[in-house]
Amino acid sequence: xxxxxxxxxxxxxxxxxxxxxxxxxxxxxxxxxxxxxxxxxxxxxxxxxxxxxxxxxxxxxxxxxxxxxxxxxxxxxxxxxxxxxxxxxxx
Numbered sequence: 001x002x003x004x005x006x007x008x009x010x011x012x013x014x015x016x017x018x019x020x021x022x023x024x025x026x027x028x029x030x031x032x033x034x035x036x037x038x039x040x041x042x043x044x045x046x047x048x049x050x051x052x053x054x055x056x057x058x059x060x061x062x063x064x065x066x067x068x069x070x071x072x073x074x075x076x077x078x079x080x081x082x083x084x085x086x087x088x089x090x091x
Contacts, residue, residue, distance in 0.1 A: 018077035
């Protein structure tokens with residue numbers, strides 16, 4: 001069983017995804033690649049979350065306005081059944 005098949009079992013559930021990059025830059029904000037959202041789809045190379053919360057230091061509950069797609073090979077942490085209401089430190 002490959003990663004795509006495992007992740008596919010969680011469509012419709014809220015998940016936590018952390019990417020392999022040390023940091024990302026979005027709209028001039030640098031942040032750790034931590035995302036929480038409902039898993040909408042899994043294709044051959046990508047997972048899609050929507051709605052998705054981007055965990056940033058200055059806006060820890062930022063709701064991204066569109067669905068986000070993540071390449072499977074960049075995902076280093078995939079945690080199913082993760083509530084977006086869970087509070088954890090970002091520092």
